[in-house]
Amino acid sequence: MPRTLLTADSHFGHKSVLSPRFNNQRPFASIDAHDEALIAAWNAVVRPDDIVWHLGDFAHKCSPNHAASVFSRLRGKKFLVRGNHDQGLGDRLPWDGPVVDVMRVQVQDPGMVAPQQVWISHYAHRVWPGMHRGHLHLYGHSHGSLPGSRNSLDVGVDCWEWAPVRLTDIQQRLAETSAVCPMVPDQSA
DSSP, rough: OOEEEEEEOOBOOOOOGGTSSSOOOOOOOHHHHHHHHHHHHHHOOOOOOOEEEEEEEEEEEEHHHHHHHHHHHHHHHHBBBBBOOOOOTTTOOOSSSSBBSSEEEEEOOTTOOSSSEEEEEOOSOOOOSGGGGEEEEESSSTTTOOOBTEEEEEOOOGGTTOEEHHHHHHHHHHOOOOOOOOOOOOOOO
């Protein structure tokens, strides 16, 4: 049975994501090292038949060939919720379904007692459909700078050791804290 994983804000090929102006300065010496680390992290947790929802900003300011090359190396059936940097590059890749702006998905992974409804978007919402019925909201865009809540959380790579994350891990973090997701430690020292 395939599992469902979620991620956001990989920014493949985007050299500026390594600059100090981003909240979570990424600890990579170059964009090539960044991209290779994120590809390795993705493939370490994603099986070929898994479903991966990428919640925006897949690649930015790189060539279409680079974005396609990275895309082809990533395991799983990949779906995109469009982010602010996906127009004209990320949204032209061969995703396994139509590119959407928001989506309600039902996740029923192995070992789950009941399916979980999840509202996914690149952007955080203060309210969303089904929030009062236990539906979760998962988002990206904020690079770990926006506090989560008891049923809403950033699934961007800055918060999850550069890799897509399973719903069971998200639910565990939601149960533990509603604080800002951990910032990336400075590994340059």
